Amino acid sequence: MFLAWNEIKNNKLRFTLVIGVLMLVSYLVFFLSGLANGLEDLNKEAVDKWEADGVILTEESDLRLQQSVMQAEDYDGEGSEDYAELGQQSAIASNGDNKANTFIFGIHKDEFIMPNVTEGEEFTNEGEVIADESLKQEGFAVGDELSLSSIDEKLTIVGFTDNARFNAAPVLYTNFETLQTLQYGEAVEQGDEQVNAFVVRSNNLNEIAVDEELQVVDTQTFIENLPGYTEQNLTLSFMIYFLFVISAVILAIFLYVLTIQKVSIFGVMKAQGISSGYLAKSVIAQTFLLSFAGVVIGLVLTILTGYFLPPEVPVSFNYLDMFVYAVVLILVSVIGAFISVQTIVKIDPLKAIGG
Structure with missing residues (x-):
């Protein structure tokens, strides 16, 4: 030395x-x-925010959320400690001056994937959304009315949440009535809606009982199959x-x-x-x-x-x-x-x- x-x-x-x-x-x-x-x-920010153990998708979805479509009654929670329904759609949102690629997540307020609100308030009425905070950096604010690409319906930002990006795009959280209206032009009763996935919490995913048309995957596997991840x-x-x-x-x-x-x-x-x-x-x-x-x-x-x-x-x-x-x-x-x-x-x- x-x-x-x-x-x-x-x-x-x-x-x-x-x-x-x-x-x-x-x-x-x-x-x-x-x-x-x-x-x-x-x-994967939005997925991590769920703090879930697994996701239920259709067998034919290739583990892709947007390709998985099922009915809300296809799973009743058997074998899980808790579960939440999730609907999803992608859209380009604009407040008139700014545009952003977004994912719209349809959820129920009383289920565990409901995000925390860091600014503003929770959605209560149809057409209201909670947005990821990254949109504030792109010129969006509470109270903005959003126009969506190829959709006549309007959305209103009523609050913001943190750490809610999915596939590198900010997430807009709303209720299922709003999501169904965006997708089909009219809302449906709770329990009759179509969902893209069931997000589950369970100590043993093998105990979750689903139909043969469905599959249960752990959260990490779901993340690894996100496009390009x-x-x-x-x-x-x-x-x-x-x-x-x-x-x-x-x-x-x-x-x-x-x-x-x-x-x-x-x-x-x-x-x-x-x-x-x-x-x-x-x-x-x-x-x-x-x-x-x-x-x-x-x-x-x-x-x-x-x-x-x-x-x-x-x-x-x-x-x-x-x-x-x-x-x-x-x-x-x-x-x-x-x-x-x-x-x-x-x-x-x-x-x-x-x-």
């Missing part, structure tokens, strides 16, 4: 460049992880994994070049009786110090960047994940240094000093 630290102090510019490269790589890894988490939250996460994850490899390769190349430049010095040190093991430990220690400094600086810069990003950027940092990625980056950097260690071991003192 003494030799490694002294060399770093005596060659500040050279090793600052190495730290800078590692800092940029780690910064990109941390930011991509935050972007992956943010995009993941955009897709898995593909998006896999893409960003592969980018992060490749950056780990790139980090190891970059540091290995830097250290190998530096080692080749110091072959004669290592040769003299070996001739003086300093063992290859000691020199190898020095290189490993030096690599650890460089990678640790680069990763820590990258981590700090990423957290600072997060404070200045606008709300429109879907970044959410999971500090446990970032800690794991930091440890992995340091480990792969140390592993990459073993190429230089092999070079040091093979140095012949006589040849290195020109003997």
Whole structure:
């Protein structure tokens, strides 16, 4: 460690460049992880808000909410601790000045998927909706009358709720009477409506009894089958994994070049009786110090960047994940240094000093 630290102090510019490269790589890894988490939250916020264990869909739906259509009487709650009916429709909503892609969720106020209201009030009459707070950033407000694409009916925002986006689009919560009117032009009596899913809470989903035309899936499986969810996460994850490899390769190349430049010095040190093991430990220690400094600086810069990003950027940092990625980056950097260690071991003192 003494030799490694002294060399770093005596060659500040050279090793600052190495730290800078590692800092940029780690910064990109941390930011991509935050972007992956943010995009993941955009897709499943509304589902997480249910705090449910499973979802009942039709067998032919391919686990897609919009393709699942059934009657309210198709499930009576058998085997579940609690359940809620859910209807869904997508639409482009406009308040005259602004437009937004939205999902309209039809629910019953007395069931557990009824969202909390952070501003305004709950819907009570037909045509009233509670909207996700992200719409406020797009120019929508309580009291706005909404026009919907291809639908003559109007909706009125009476309140806002937090963390209610589905498939990256804000959700409008309303009662089933409103949803049925939007879909079919007229409301129906409660119990006669069509639903897209039953959201259930149960300690054992296997105990839930449904007809053969229906299926029960756990909430995580339902989320993973949201359009684009898995593909998006896999893409960003592969980018992060490749950056780990790139980090190891970059540091290995830097250290190998530096080692080749110091072959004669290592040769003299070996001739003086300093063992290859000691020199190898020095290189490993030096690599650890460089990678640790680069990763820590990258981590700090990423957290600072997060404070200045606008709300429109879907970044959410999971500090446990970032800690794991930091440890992995340091480990792969140390592993990459073993190429230089092999070079040091093979140095012949006589040849290195020109003997």
